[in-house]
Every structure is written in C-alpha cells, then in structure tokens.
Amino acid sequence: MSELTLTVMRLGFLAVLWLFVIVAVQVIRSDLFGTRVTQRGSARRGGPDRPQAQQQQQRQQSAPPPQRQQSGGRGRRGAPTKLVVSEGTLTGTTVALQGQTITLGRAHDSTIVLDDDYASSRHARIYPDRDGQWIVEDLGSTNGTYLDRTRLTTPTPIQLGAPIRIGKTVIELRK
Amino acid sequence: MSSSTTNTTTISTAGPPSRRNTELAMLVFAVIIPVFAYANAGLALSDEMPSGMLSYGLGLGLLAGVGHLVVRKFAPYADPLLLPIATLLNGLGLVLIWRLDQSRRLAQRAEDAHTVFSPSAPNQLIYSALGVALFVGVLILLKDHRLLQRYTYISMVVALILLILPMFFPARFGARIWITIGGFSIQPGEFAKIIIAVFFSGYLMVKRDALALASRRFMGLYLPRGRDLGPILVVWGISILILVFETDLGTSLLFFGLFVVMLYVATERTSWIVFGLLMSAAGAVGVATFEPHVQSRVDAWLDPFAVAKAGGSDQIAQALMAFGSGGVFGTGLGQGNSDLIGFAANSDFILATVGEELGLAGTMGLLLLYGLIVERGVRTALAARDPFGKLLAIGLSAAFAIQVFVVAGGVMGLIPLTGMTMPFIASGGSSVIANWALVAILIKVSDTARRPAPMPAPTTDAEMTQVVRP
Numbered sequence: 001m002s003e004l005t006l007t008v009m010r011l012g013f014l015a016v017l018w019l020f021v022i023v024a025v026q027v028i029r030s031d032l033f034g035t036r037v038t039q040r041g042s043a044r045r046g047g048p049d050r051p052q053a054q055q056q057q058q059r060q061q062s063a064p065p066p067q068r069q070q071s072g073g074r075g076r077r078g079a080p081t082k083l084v085v086s087e088g089t090l091t092g093t094t095v096a097l098q099g100q101t102i103t104l105g106r107a108h109d110s111t112i113v114l115d116d117d118y119a120s121s122r123h124a125r126i127y128p129d130r131d132g133q134w135i136v137e138d139l140g141s142t143n144g145t146y147l148d149r150t151r152l153t154t155p156t157p158i159q160l161g162a163p164i165r166i167g168k169t170v171i172e173l174r175k
Numbered sequence: 176m177s178s179s180t181t182n183t184t185t186i187s188t189a190g191p192p193s194r195r196n197t198e199l200a201m202l203v204f205a206v207i208i209p210v211f212a213y214a215n216a217g218l219a220l221s222d223e224m225p226s227g228m229l230s231y232g233l234g235l236g237l238l239a240g241v242g243h244l245v246v247r248k249f250a251p252y253a254d255p256l257l258l259p260i261a262t263l264l265n266g267l268g269l270v271l272i273w274r275l276d277q278s279r280r281l282a283q284r285a286e287d288a289h290t291v292f293s294p295s296a297p298n299q300l301i302y303s304a305l306g307v308a309l310f311v312g313v314l315i316l317l318k319d320h321r322l323l324q325r326y327t328y329i330s331m332v333v334a335l336i337l338l339i340l341p342m343f344f345p346a347r348f349g350a351r352i353w354i355t356i357g358g359f360s361i362q363p364g365e366f367a368k369i370i371i372a373v374f375f376s377g378y379l380m381v382k383r384d385a386l387a388l389a390s391r392r393f394m395g396l397y398l399p400r401g402r403d404l405g406p407i408l409v410v411w412g413i414s415i416l417i418l419v420f421e422t423d424l425g426t427s428l429l430f431f432g433l434f435v436v437m438l439y440v441a442t443e444r445t446s447w448i449v450f451g452l453l454m455s456a457a458g459a460v461g462v463a464t465f466e467p468h469v470q471s472r473v474d475a476w477l478d479p480f481a482v483a484k485a486g487g488s489d490q491i492a493q494a495l496m497a498f499g500s501g502g503v504f505g506t507g508l509g510q511g512n513s514d515l516i517g518f519a520a521n522s523d524f525i526l527a528t529v530g531e532e533l534g535l536a537g538t539m540g541l542l543l544l545y546g547l548i549v550e551r552g553v554r555t556a557l558a559a560r561d562p563f564g565k566l567l568a569i570g571l572s573a574a575f576a577i578q579v580f581v582v583a584g585g586v587m588g589l590i591p592l593t594g595m596t597m598p599f600i601a602s603g604g605s606s607v608i609a610n611w612a613l614v615a616i617l618i619k620v621s622d623t624a625r626r627p628a629p630m631p632a633p634t635t636d637a638e639m640t641q642v643v644r645p
Binding site for chain 2: 005006007009010011012013014016017018020021023024025027028031090093095108109110111112113
C-alpha cells in the first residue's frame with residue numbers, strides 16, 4: 001500500500017474521530033438550549049444551525065405575515081433592537097426587532113409561544129407604528145397585559161427597558 | 176441563550192426530548208469509525224483489507240443495534256450519547272487489540288516463554304457481546320433505579336466480599352485482583368465499583384444531613400464531629416488493607432476516591448476533600464515505604480529509564496517512548512512499535528498504542544470521549560429528581576472518571592502505575608462487562624431524570640364542591 005494512501009487514511013481517521021466528538025458536543029448543545037425555533041412557511045432564515053428546526057418543519061401552518069419594512073425606524077438613535085424575555089419559562093430568549101410584528105400567546109403560530117397558564121392563545125402583539133415607535137397592544141386577553149404596573153387598555157408606546165408582564169412571563173425591549 | 180429571528184419563526188419551549196433518532200444516527204457513526212480504523216490497520220499491516228472485517232463490522236453493528244432497540248423500548252427518554260460513545264470506545268478497543276494480535280514481536284515473546292500465543296480480539300468480541308447482554312438485562316430487569324436503594328446494606332456486604340475474595344487466590348503478575356474458577360478468571364474489583372456506588376448512595380442519602388450540618392467551623396473549614404468521621408475512617412482503613420494485602424493500588428484509589436467524591440457531593444463540605452486528600456496521601460506514603468511491590472511501582476514511576484536499564488521492567492519506559500514517537504498526528508494505525516511494551520500491551524498499556532499510532536490528536540479525542548461519558552453522567556445527576564438517583568449517577572461517573580485518570584495517568588507517567596484497565600478499550604472480560612453494566616445503570620437513571628413530569632392528578636375538590644341545583 002502506498003505511503004500516500006496510508007497518510008491520507010491516518011489523517012482521515014483522526015478527522016473522523018474528531019468529527020464524532022464535535023457532533024456529540026453539538027448534540028449536548030441542542031440539549032442545553034431550551035427554546036425551539038420553528039420556521040413558518042417556506043422562507044428559512046432563522047436558525048440554520050438548529051437541527052430541530054427541520055424536524056418541526058412539517059407542523060407548520062399559516063403563511064408568513066407580510067413583512068413591513070421600517071425604513072426610518074431602524075436608523076433612529078435610541079431605538080430598541082431586540083426583545084428580551086427576562087422571566088418565565090423562555091427566560092433568556094431574545095428576538096431581533098426588524099420592523100415585524102411580534103405576536104405573543106399560547107397559539108402555536110405566535111412569534112413567541114407562551115407556555116403559561118395565565119396567557120390567552122392570542123394575548124398581545126408588539127409592532128412598530130409609522131414613526132418606528134414600538135407599540136404593545138393587548139388583544140383582548142383574559143388576564144391582561146401589564147406595562148410596568150398598569151393594565152393596558154389601549155395600544156401603548158413602549159419605553160426601553162420597561163417590563164411587559166403577561167402571566168408569569170416578563171419581556172422588555174432593549175437596545 | 177439567544178436566538179435572532181425573522182418574522183417567519185416561532186419561539187417556544189422545547190417539548191419532551193426523546194432523542195432516540197439522534198442516538199441511532201450517532202450509533203451508525205460510532206460503528207462506521209471502528210470499521211474504518213480496522214480497514215486502515217489491515218491495509219497498513221498486510222497490504223490488504225483484513226479478512227474478518229465484515230464479521231467484526233457486522234458483530235459490532237449487531238451489538239449496537241440490539242442495545243439501541245432495547246433502549247428505545249425500555250428507556251425511551253434516556254441520554255442519546257451514552258450508548259454511541261460506549262459503542263465507539265468498544266469498537267476502537269477491538270481494533271487496537273486486533274492490531275496488537277498481528278504483532279510478530281508479541282507472538283515471538285510468547286514463544287520464548289513457551290506459551291501459546293492466542294489472539295485476544297475474538298475473545299474480546301465475545302466479552303463485548305456478554306457486556307451488551309448484561310446491558311440489555313439491566314435495562315429490562317431494573318424497572319426503576321430506586322429499587323437498588325432497598326439493597327443498600329446487602330450491596331455493602333457483597334462489595335466487601337468481592338473486594339476481599341481475591342486475597343485468598345494466588346497472586347498473578349504481582350497483584351491479587353483475580354478470582355480464578357476453573358479456567359476462568361474474573362476481576363471482582365470491576366464489579367465492586369458499581370455495587371459500592373450503590374451502597375454509598377443509599378448510605379449517604381440517609382446520613383447526609385448529619386454529616387453536613389453537625390459540624391464546627393474552624394479556619395474556614397467545616398470540621399465534622401468525631402463520630403461522623405467513623406465511616407470515612409472505615410472506608411480508608413479498608414482501602415489501605417486492600418493496598419497492603421492485595422497490592423492493588425488502583426482499586427484502593429478508586430474505592431477511596433469514589434467515597435470522597437460522593438461525600439463531597441452529598442454534604443457540599445469542602446473539608447471532606449481536604450481530609451480525603453490528606454488521608455490518601457498519608458496512606459499511600461505509609462504503604463509505599465514498607466510494601467515492596469508498591470515500592471517498586473513508585474521507583475518505576477520516579478525514574479522509568481533507570482529501572483529499565485537496571486534490568487527491571489521496561490514497560491513504562493517503552494510506553495513513554497511510544498507516546499513520544501507518536502508525535503502530534505501519530506504513526507498511523509498498524510505502523511507503530513508499541514508492541515515493544517510486551518506484557519499487557521493490549522490491556523493496561525493499550526493507551527500507549529493509541530498514543531503512538533493516533534498521536535496526541537487521537538489521544539485527546541479519546542480522552543474527550545471518556546470526558547463526554549462522565550459529563551453525561553454528571554448532567555444526569557443534575558437532572559435527576561430523586562436524591563438517590565443523583566448520588567448514584569454522580570458515583571458511577573466519578574468511578575468511571577477516576578478509573579480513566581488512574582490508568583491514563585499511570586501509563587503516561589503522571590502517577591505510579593496501577594493494575595487497572597482502560598474502560599471499554601482494554602482487553603479484559605470483567606472490565607468490558609462491568610462497564611457496560613455501569614452505562615446501563617446511567618442510562619436508566621437518565622431515562623427517569625429526563626422523562627417529562629407526569630401531569631398532575633386532577634384534584635377531587637372540584638367534584639366535591641359541585642353545586643347541585645334543583
């Protein structure tokens with residue numbers, strides 16, 4: 001057997017061995033991270049590195065809602081760039097704010113699916129108005145949506161860092 | 176934990192993880208790697224594909240398949256990595272043993288000693304099959320790991336018997352760690368480590384509060400009361416006795432280290448670690464000064480090359496040379512000279528073959544695989560909901576970790592050499608079978624730990640307070 005073949009096999013074996021280790025670590029990684037990101041519709045852009053995203057592909061319903069482009073909103077100083085879940089079962093999850101409407105609730109097609117006894121299936125939504133100001137609106141939920149300590153009755157602008165409480169889940173907008 | 180999304184994604188909590196398909200995929204991978212290694216070693220040794228390749232591959236695949244099906248049926252929520260990693264290690268061990276079977280030097284050596292040189296790989300495959308059979312048996316028969324809790328003190332007695340029995344059998348290779356019945360010899364210490372972990376978990380679960388809370392603070396350490404020191408003194412005494420009468424450094428270290436780790440985990444008191452280290456150091460130094468067998472091991476550790484020059488055993492010296500000549504990427508499977516180690520090249524010293532033929536990269540990968548098994552064990556302990564399961568999982572993974580450390584450290588010259596075997600890889604029936612049983616118990620505990628919590632039973636209050644209207 002030629003020297004070259006054996007060298008290739010030797011290095012190939014080490015590569016395969018390490019590949020196994022790396023794949024094993026990936027399996028652990030997907031075990032550690034508690035949230036599941038599911039793609040809705042055909043556009044796959046969210047997390048290509050998540051193996052579970054593909055598995056859940058079949059369970060999709062509902063076409064992607066039309067994307068509303070905010071031209072002025074993103075460039076403004078002091079505008080929030082992400083939504084962070086700070087309490088509840090999804091603690092630590094962040095969602096980038098890119099001018100799209102974020103729906104919250106127990107319904108499976110919500111952007112953030114709340115696993116919370118006190119949440120309604122379509123609980124609230126967060127969207128940017130024409131000036132790029134982010135607004136939270138309660139969608140007629142049973143137990144209400146609270147901004148700081150006041151229960152929402154009308155669509156209300158969100159200040160940076162103000163806690164929005166839905167049942168046991170608290171979310172806030174951050175820069 | 177962050178995920179950036181666009182508006183076509185949904186974020187929710189993950190559902191109950193079963194992960195059996197992940198396990199299957201990893202298992203296929205874990206069977207292919209040893210087959211590749213086998214082909215590589217065969218091509219390097221004799222320029223042709225080894226004749227037994229198909230049967231070894233099929234045998235390993237069959238064992239893995241049976242293991243997987245049983246896990247799927249009896250432990251559906253178990254950790255997805257334990258079985259594939261164990262299979263991979265076992266398969267790599269088979270290849271390495273087969274590769275050493277082909278060595279002309281080892282055959283010549285056996286001829287010089289007027290014994291028949293018999294290949295170990297077929298035996299090892301049979302032992303692996305027995306190991307997987309025990310794995311299957313444990314998964315099927317052990318419905319719940321908490322059943323083991325009932326046998327706390329029985330397992331103490333059984334473990335002590337297993338540890339003491341080899342004393343009455345003749346010493347082989349300078350250590351009394353074998354029981355020989357008929358033509359068979361088994362190392363009871365390998366099985367004792369599992370049984371002793373069961374005893375320690377059952378015992379510490381009951382006594383942990385007394386050990387943890389009744390203590391005085393002194394110089395930043397919590398000193399336990401004198402009477403609570405009893406158990407650790409007893410265990411220390413037993414392990415010293417093993418060391419003196421069986422001259423088995425490995426089992427003694429494993430036994431005592433396991434107890435200290437479990438005491439620490441059960442009580443969260445750093446003082447136990449300090450005590451444990453001091454006591455084991457004192458015990459080791461004490462025994463090494465007057466026990467000639469241990470003394471010679473220490474000498475060989477301090478200066479292996481001087482011992483080899485003086486006509487003593489050159490095993491450690493050869494092992495160190497093997498590691499050195501392997502370099503970073505190794506010489507390639509079947510192209511090293513690790514068979515120069517001679518005696519025990521395919522059991523205690525098998526890591527030297529890995530070091531020479533796979534190099535630093537391969538050795539690190541192998542140690543990481545062991546690390547992953549230990550990590551999954553510790554993870555299982557964290558996730559377990561019952562204290563017994565927590566302690567059992569941590570005990571078993573600690574025993575596994577200590578064993579790997581003791582063997583690898585001994586072969587690499589970090590600590591004095593002990594007569595233990597590398598789990599799953601080294602040739603030796605007891606070791607393979609016992610470690611498959613260990614992995615089976617870990618899988619069982621992890622199945623219970625990762626199983627989604629049952630739905631709360633509907634309360635009867637609602638029915639009792641129903642209003643009956645006319």
